[in-house]
Amino acid sequence: MYSCLLISPSGAAMLREKAEKLGLMPEGWDVKCHHLTLEMGKGDYPWGETKEIEIVAYGKTEGKVTAFKAKCSDSKNKTPHITVAVGPGTKPVASNFIEEWVSLLPFTVQGEFYLAE
Numbered sequence: 001m002y003s004c005l006l007i008s009p010s011g012a013a014m015l016r017e018k019a020e021k022l023g024l025m026p027e028g029w030d031v032k033c034h035h036l037t038l039e040m041g042k043g044d045y046p047w048g049e050t051k052e053i054e055i056v057a058y059g060k061t062e063g064k065v066t067a068f069k070a071k072c073s074d075s076k077n078k079t080p081h082i083t084v085a086v087g088p089g090t091k092p093v094a095s096n097f098i099e100e101w102v103s104l105l106p107f108t109v110q111g112e113f114y115l116a117e
Helices: 009-022 092-097
Strands: 002-007 035-040 050-061 065-071 081-086 101-116
Touching: 002 009, 002 050, 009 050, 009 065, 009 081, 009 101, 035 081, 035 101, 050 081, 050 092, 065 092, 081 092
Parallel strands: none
Antiparallel strands: 002 035, 002 101, 050 065, 050 101, 065 081
């Protein structure tokens, strides 16, 4: 179980579109673009309410994972992010270890406070 901001369908489509243009979804990779983890377990959040998420950068670990970095004061992650895609044999948690981020012209997507089980 984890607390997250579930990305709206239109926001997920925007993330995929921008990721495609940036080459962040290699062929054969598992595309994600569906949530921003706030914390493991059930946190104290306004469940069901929506929030704007500002996307400010992208990063990758070559051959393993790609992600968008976000500004999100609600997240307890060291680097709040939305996993874009994972390579074969890689789990989405690998995006927590991306070390280099490339700044983007900021854009926003909508997320809903959600408890994933």
